Amino acid sequence: MDASVDLSTSMCDGDESMLNHNVNFSSTMITSAGDITVPKLSVTLSEAEILKLRLPQPAGDAAALDASVPMETSLEARSSQEYGEEESGRVIDIDDTVERTSADVQDVPGSQAPEGAPLEFFHGKLVELGRRCWTSSTEVQHYTKGCYWSPDGTCLLVPIHLDGMHVMELPTDLYSTPTVQQSRHLTKLQSAVHVPEGGTVYDCVWFPHMNSQQPDSCFWLATRQHEPIHMWDAFDGSLRCSYSGYDAVDEVMAAISLAFSHDGQKVYAGYKRCIKIFDTSRPGRLCDDYPVKFAISCIAQNSEHSHTLTCGNWHGYVQHFDLRCSPKEGPLFTLGGHKGGITQLRYAGNGCHLFSGARKCGKILQWDMRNYKMPLVEFQRHVDTNQRIQFDITTDCRWLTSGDTRGVLNVWDLTGAGEASVLPLHSDCCNGVGLNPVLPVLATSSGQYHFTDQNAETDNVTLNGSATVVEAVPPETSPHQLEMVYENAVVLLWCGKVQPSEH
Structure with missing residues (x-):
């Protein structure tokens, strides 16, 4: 494929180890009260370091941390406009099932978000950064998951x-520049x-x-x-x-x-x-x-409610459990709307909005967990397989991306009500989508299991875009001849600002 894909006009057109050299991002182990919560892992610390962790934080640092609250997004604006101030008598208030903490009391509406320039996604062209492929055959199928x-x-x-x-x-070069050039050379992913x-x-x-x-x-x-x-x-x-x-x-x-x-x-x-x-x-x-009564196919947890779990099952339902309640009481509530087993759940924003996807179901549902009688929005995609087809949401909660069994990338702007922008990226099923949490980099993966005719004497196989014939037999002697496309690849794409190519 070309090194770049134009997203601004029409989206239908188609070394050295980093583990010791990455930048130091702010720790997420500090609560809004200034306390430090360290997981119970076998971390080797000196006695002086342990004592330093146990000491209370300075008042200035605590005040700065208390000022950071979940960022208001267009998701809340949309739900508040649709439902207004009315409350349904049949709706269970999740806040009543959890304990209030000091962090909840100290949150001040209108506080400023932590310093740092927000990431910008999908404002120009997508530039391919690198690609990795795996070969496959009818006997041994290596495909990404x-x-x-x-x-x-x-x-x-x-x-x-x-x-x-x-x-x-x-x-490594992506950490030293806020933009990339359209003609950037491809990195060999290993x-x-x-x-x-x-x-x-x-x-x-x-x-x-x-x-x-x-x-x-x-x-x-x-x-x-x-x-x-x-x-x-x-x-x-x-x-x-x-x-x-x-x-x-x-x-x-x-x-x-x-x-x-x-x-x-x-x-x-x-x-x-x-x-x-x-x-x-x-x-x-x-x-x-x-x-529980059903097999748990996926799990998500709201960051504001540590005692609850949201689980999907293979019967197509999303259930919300309070782990402090007796299992005999069952889930707090059950959400329907999918015709296949739930494959992924994802909370967005401040945890009030839940996104769900299912196998052999052509829609991603967005739920407002404060009023969940029906989904807010249905995002249409093409899924005709039992395999998990991933979706992801940007950190600013503006863009929703998803794979597709047709090999395309679907991108929705959550600030508007427009249709999905479709980018043809793969010649096989695009099963994986991942947005980098600190850089405007998108990762996609492709591949799926192909059911072949075991009685056929030959299969026409396309390996990662190059067509080959395995054990070629004249067509007249092989009436069951099949053509299979095996593209098992991982692709990295830059979806931030792009510099014009230097001539």
């Missing part, structure tokens, strides 16, 4: 079917870490406070078929520990979905009939069980 940026934006985690998990690093696990990876998640300058915080969790939950080191790919869930006959169960609590101290794992809650600092089989 999404892409996941680390919280500090330095690493991209990509699970590959039958080839484990790969960690690729952001190109795996800094490769975990060669076999089988199918069900889900994976980064530690929420991952910082590359703190090696002890650099890890992710992954669950795969017939295996417990594994914690993998992001520096050398070593196995740190495991969290094991067992069934009634004391056999290991594989978790279907994973999520960290926002403070990083707990691991939520979704199983067929329960949610298991592990302590991050206590690997093994010891955990708390929260029974």
Whole structure:
């Protein structure tokens, strides 16, 4: 494909390790009251450093931290305009199910956001930064299963079917410039870490406070078929520990979905009939069980309500649980609207808005959790597979992006009511979309499982865009001849400001 795609006019047209050299981003372990919450990890600190962490913060620093509140977005404006000031008698107020904290009381409406220029997305052309491809065949199909940026934006985690998990690093030159040129040379993406696990990876998640300058915080969790939950080191790919869930006959169960609590101290794992809650600092089989009726396919948590979980299941429903309530009471509420199993949930803004997507369902639903009788907006996309098709939202809550089984990227401007802008990026299913949390960089991944005719004597196979014929047989002798497109690739795109090319 071309090195750049014009987004401003018509969107239908088609080294050195960074783990020790990234910039130091502000820590998310500091509460609005000035207290420091350190996850219970095996971080090696001196006695003087531990004493310094326990000392109270200066009054000036605490006041500065209290001034940061969730940024008002167009999502709240839209919902308040639609629903007005009326309250429904059938709506459960989530605020009544959680405890008020000092951080909630000290939030002052109208406070200024933390200093720093906001990121700008999709204001010009998309410039391709780099690409990585995996070969595939009818016998061994290697295809991507999404892409996941680390919280500090330095690493991209990509699970590959039958080839484990790969960690690729952001190109180093992107940290030294706010813009890129249209004619920028392509970076050869290579795996800094490769975990060669076999089988199918069900889900994976980064530690929420991952910082590359703190090696002890650099890890992710992954669950795969017939295996417990594994914690993998992001520096050398070593196995740190495991969290094991067992069934009634004391056999290991594989978790279907994973999520960290926002403070990083707990691991939520979704199983067929329960949610298991592990302590991050206590690997093994010891955990708390929260029974549910359906298999938990995905998990999301609102940052404002640490005692609740929002879970999707394969029956097409989204359920909200209060973990302090008895499991016999069931969920606080249940949301419908999808015709297939829920594959992804994502909170946006200040946590009042939830986005949900499902398999074989051509829409992403936006919910206002304060009045959830019906979804606010339906965003249409093309999904005709059981595979998870990711979507993502920019940090300013203005842009929604999603993959598509046709290989295109859908982009919606949440400040307006226009149709999606469609960018043809891949020749196969675009299953993964990830927006870098600190830079205007977009990652997409492509590939899917192809059902082939086992009785056919030959298949025409297209590997990453180049057509080849495997065991060619004259067409007249092969009536079941198939043509399969195998594009299993990861692409990095710059979606910020672009400089014109130098002549």
